[in-house]
Amino acid sequence: MERPETQLISLADIRAAADRIKAGGVARAAPTEGGGVRSGAGNVLRTPLLSLPVPRLDGPLWLKAENLQPVGAFKIRGATNALALLDADARAAGVVTHSSGNHGRALAYAARAAKVRCIVVVPDGAPKVKTDAMRALGAELVVVDPADRLATARRVADERGLALIPPFDDARVIAGQGTIGLEILEDLPAVDTVLVPVGGGGLASGVATAVKELDPGTRVIGVEPELAADAAESLDAGERVVWPPERTERTIADGVRVGLSDLTFAHLRARLDGILTVTEQEIRAAMGTIAREAxxxxxxxxxxxxxxxxxxxxxxxxxxxxxxxxxxAPALLAETILPEQADHR
Structure with a gap:
């Protein structure tokens, strides 16, 4: 029998999360070739599928545009679901998390809408564009060494009586992220492969659960930078392998520098079809292609x-x-839009 901390979430958990998110008011968007979006009231957007019109010999490529969420990232889904599941006393006390930016921003956004206090433990060196956004949403930031973020978040939770909502090591958060998988199959049932970024593994865990339970024939493949490939090494080894922060901080992809938890590793080992790694140059080139073509x-x-x-x-x-x-950061984006600059990175 599995230990409680490694109990896998189910499709029913993800459907319940989707209902919870909708109950808070969901903006709707239609997936079209042109990427048109019909926006409405609510904290979470049903994001469109955008066609990426680049030459490909092996089939069409669509982008699930979670970058269009109100906080600029998919993290709003898991944060909203987790916050909705807190009881009244826990909400009154407030919440704490640890994050390099996107989860902290998402939780701060959801907490502000619910009039809930929010503290975010941030690793030193997190992008200013992300820390500024968290502060703008009213979050209190505690800056620590990257290796101390989880321990500090737990200590703050204990000392201040706050509810800890981790960025990925949490069934409520994973279920919220899994709603992306539901939307992909609803909007494009003929999809053969879903590619998902892997950092802490919450997104990939949720999406893989939704997709594989709805259509076992659809492949779900994780992707991470070569410079932060701890998930690939873990899956190859059959056990969770931890890379130290000084190793993963080499990648430009700050949002995926964190490693898997026991919970997310269990999900990926059971439900992911494989994992690929990409170079820093390929990441930069993809940023430019997405900006220019989509x-x-x-x-x-x-x-x-x-x-x-x-x-x-x-x-x-x-x-x-x-x-x-x-x-x-605008300066980094500008570097990637011009292909001759991206090609020399």
Whole structure:
């Protein structure tokens, strides 16, 4: 019998999360070739599938544009679901998390809407564009060494009586992220492969659960940078392998520098069809291609799945790449839009 901390979530958990998110008011969007979006009231957007019109010999490529969420990343789904499941006393006390940016911003956004106090433990060196956004939403930031973020978040939770909502090591969060998988299959039932960025593994765990339970024949493949390939090594080894922060911080993709938890590793080992790695140059090139051809912004972490598709290493057929976020410093984005600059990185 599995230990409680490694109990896998189910499709029913994801459907319940989808209902919870909708109950809070969901903006709707239609997936079209042109990427048109019909926006409405609500914290979470049903994001469109955007066609990426680049030459491909092995099938069409679509982007699941989670970078269009109100906070610029998919994290709003898991944060919203987890916050909705807190009881009244826990909400009154407030919440705490640890994050390099996107989850902290998402939780701060959801907490502000619910009038809940929010504290985010941030690793030193997190992108200013992300920390500024968290502060703008009213979050209190505690900056620590990257290796101390989880321990500090737990200590703050204990000392201040706050509810801890981790960025990925949480069934409530994983179920919320899994709603992306539901939407992909609803909007494109003929998809052959779904490519998903992997950092802590919450997104890939949720999406793989939804997709594989709805259509076992659809492949779900994780993607991570070569410079932060702890998930690939873990799956190859059959056990969780931890890379130290000084090793993963080499990648430009700051949102996927964290490693798997026991919970997410259990999900990926059971439900992921494989994992690919991409180079720093491929990540930068994908950011530029997404900006020029799809006319949307992807941060480095958000571009890793597309990078795998554009590299030619992904399986053939109709493919969806999850663009997990678009919170990037303007100067970095400008570097990637001009291909001659990206090619020399």
């Amino acid at each position: 006319h949307v912004v992807a941060e480095p972490s958000g571009a890793v799945a597309t990078a795998a598709a554009l590299s030619g290493r992904a399986p053939s057929g109709c493919t969806v790449a999850v663009v997990s976020g678009g919170n990037v």
